[in-house]
Amino acid sequence: MTLLEISDVSKSFGGLKAVNRCAFGVEQGSLMGLIGPNGAGKSTLFNLISGLYEPESGSIRLDDEELVGRRPADIASLGVGRTFQTPRSFPTLSCLENLLASVPSSGEQLVPSIFGTYRAEERTAVKNAREHLKQVGLEARADDRADELSGGELRMLEVARQLIRRPKILLLDEPTAGVTPTLQTHLAETLKGLRDRGLTIIVVEHNLAFLLNLVEHVVVMVHGSVLTQGDPDAIRSDPEVVNAYLGRRGSDA
Amino acid sequence: MNWVQLAITVVTVVSILGVVTLVLNMQYGHAGLINFGVVAYFAAGAYTYVLLTQSPPSETSLDQYVIGLNLPPWVGFIGAALAGLVFAAITGWPTLRLRGEYLALTTFAFAEVFHSFTINEQRFANGTRGLVGVPRPYREELSFLDYDLALALAALLFLIIVYIIFERMVRSPYGRALEAMRDDELALITTGKRSSRFRLEVFLFTAPFAALAGAIYVAYTTLVIPDLFTAEVTFVVWIALVLGGEGSNRGALLGITLVVLFEELIRAIPFDTIRAAQIAASLEVAALGVLLIVFLRWQPFASLTKSTRKVARS
Numbered sequence: 001m002t003l004l005e006i007s008d009v010s011k012s013f014g015g016l017k018a019v020n021r022c023a024f025g026v027e028q029g030s031l032m033g034l035i036g037p038n039g040a041g042k043s044t045l046f047n048l049i050s051g052l053y054e055p056e057s058g059s060i061r062l063d064d065e066e067l068v069g070r071r072p073a074d075i076a077s078l079g080v081g082r083t084f085q086t087p088r089s090f091p092t093l094s095c096l097e098n099l100l101a102s103v104p105s106s107g108e109q110l111v112p113s114i115f116g117t118y119r120a121e122e123r124t125a126v127k128n129a130r131e132h133l134k135q136v137g138l139e140a141r142a143d144d145r146a147d148e149l150s151g152g153e154l155r156m157l158e159v160a161r162q163l164i165r166r167p168k169i170l171l172l173d174e175p176t177a178g179v180t181p182t183l184q185t186h187l188a189e190t191l192k193g194l195r196d197r198g199l200t201i202i203v204v205e206h207n208l209a210f211l212l213n214l215v216e217h218v219v220v221m222v223h224g225s226v227l228t229q230g231d232p233d234a235i236r237s238d239p240e241v242v243n244a245y246l247g248r249r250g251s252d253a
Numbered sequence: 254m255n256w257v258q259l260a261i262t263v264v265t266v267v268s269i270l271g272v273v274t275l276v277l278n279m280q281y282g283h284a285g286l287i288n289f290g291v292v293a294y295f296a297a298g299a300y301t302y303v304l305l306t307q308s309p310p311s312e313t314s315l316d317q318y319v320i321g322l323n324l325p326p327w328v329g330f331i332g333a334a335l336a337g338l339v340f341a342a343i344t345g346w347p348t349l350r351l352r353g354e355y356l357a358l359t360t361f362a363f364a365e366v367f368h369s370f371t372i373n374e375q376r377f378a379n380g381t382r383g384l385v386g387v388p389r390p391y392r393e394e395l396s397f398l399d400y401d402l403a404l405a406l407a408a409l410l411f412l413i414i415v416y417i418i419f420e421r422m423v424r425s426p427y428g429r430a431l432e433a434m435r436d437d438e439l440a441l442i443t444t445g446k447r448s449s450r451f452r453l454e455v456f457l458f459t460a461p462f463a464a465l466a467g468a469i470y471v472a473y474t475t476l477v478i479p480d481l482f483t484a485e486v487t488f489v490v491w492i493a494l495v496l497g498g499e500g501s502n503r504g505a506l507l508g509i510t511l512v513v514l515f516e517e518l519i520r521a522i523p524f525d526t527i528r529a530a531q532i533a534a535s536l537e538v539a540a541l542g543v544l545l546i547v548f549l550r551w552q553p554f555a556s557l558t559k560s561t562r563k564v565a566r567s
Contacts, residue, residue, distance in 0.1 A: 076445035107426030
């Protein structure tokens with residue numbers, strides 16, 4: 001079953017066609033890689049899916065719900081989770097609070113917040129948040145402010161902030177940048193575990209060694225469109241992909 | 254110098270402006286919304302209270318105002334709160350999408366427009382002459398007590414109530430969401446939360462308290478003139494908030510106490526000549542500026558006013 005269906009999506013910035021009639025589908029429960037040289041439109045595509053940009057044409061459907069035209073917050077609520085190339089967090093809040101602030105709570109309504117009727121719910125939420133911190137290896141930093149974290153830890157915190165929301169699909173933008181090799185291995189295992197439990201994941205990654213060992217399907221984007229797609233082995237040996245990354249050989253020019 | 258009288262004045266003014274500082278702290282300190290027009294809520298509450306409670310204009314007087322509904326004080330207070338709500342809606346709705354300095358400029362402009370309206374529209378509240386001799390609410394009912402003392406206690410009670418409400422909000426997931434929005438609005442949105450809802454709610458919920466403070470202020474001054482509601486009020490409240498440390502309700506109150514105490518102490522010095530009083534008045538402003546710089550540089554209250562959310566840190 002196709003969970004996310006991107007059809008004929010285009011987006012330009014001035015004269016630059018960042019995403020050009022891009023189309024592909026993502027199977028429910030798959031762990032997919034999205035690669036391509038700088039400027040291929042990968043991050044723009046993430047922004048289009050999560051509603052931060054609106055495409056000029058085309059449709060993006062999640063579980064047969066049209067996402068185009070919806071507000072980013074509503075798209076997130078429908079089950080799209082995403083991280084950013086430069087990780088985003090709530091720097092003055094503790095790691096635990098970063099996770100708590102990422103899930104809905106009845107205490108976020110005015111009246112319950114004043115009368116304190118959210119307390120029981122909050123205790124469960126705190127427990128749950130601690131488990132999610134543990135999942136990304138940040139349990140020891142629960143009470144530290146997010147702006148005290150290292151770049152890699154911040155990335156893991158962002159992943160945890162999205163995971164705790166239980167999205168249907170998770171879009172990860174360069175999750176290994178600045179993350180130590182040990183944590184990378186841990187991250188890869190976590191992602192595989194999540195996939196096994198039914199989460200659909202798209203990973204944009206420049207670290208091809210990491211990516212091709214992780215995913216089962218790869219979409220290659222060049223100049224805003226899909227160049228090719230297939231399993232990691234096919235992609236590895238595809239001369240077109242090599243050309244796209246390294247440029248054409250002198251003899252071809 | 255009458256120390257008792259001075260103490261009563263300080264408590265009254267600190268309580269009234271303290272509420273406005275707490276409102277600004279919710280909007281800016283917690284939600285990150287820069288409001289440079291906070292005086293407008295205060296003024297809207299004060300003017301509404303007077304228009305609702307004063308007697309209709311008489312034919313023989315020089316009054317030019319046209320509205321005087323002669324309603325009981327409690328209606329005036331409710332009306333003042335509603336006026337704050339309406340003003341927050343008028344200014345909050347169109348500025349919802351504005352960030353940072355743009356919001357600051359727009360809120361400042363709205364407040365200036367209102368100020369300008371009170372000066373220029375004679376039929377609203379006599380323009381620059383304003384309305385003087387406003388009856389003090391519940392004077393007879395409170396006759397068993399010195400009225401100034403009663404007013405100070407009432408204002409203090411109001412401050413305490415507002416403090417408790419705001420403190421509960423701040424320590425709840427609501428406060429956490431506001432601070433998350435302040436820290437990174439996009440990060441909050443991508444967790445499925447509409448930040449515009451929080452922005453509007455904070456404006457609408459807090460403004461009526463500042464407006465009520467304005468109505469209580471009239472009971473203290475017994476007059477409303479545009480000169481009382483200039484941008485200076487906004488800046489005094491801002492200075493107080495920065496002195497005490499934004500983001501902390503305790504800090505906000507500490508800041509406004511310092512500022513008001515400082516101003517009232519200087520005002521209480523008996524000067525021999527008008528010239529001396531004028532010099533003192535200028536020095537007061539300069540000294541307040543120096544004080545602000547010193548506090549910004551060394552943040553002496555940082556440890557005292559640091560706010561903690563016990564729910565999440567348990």
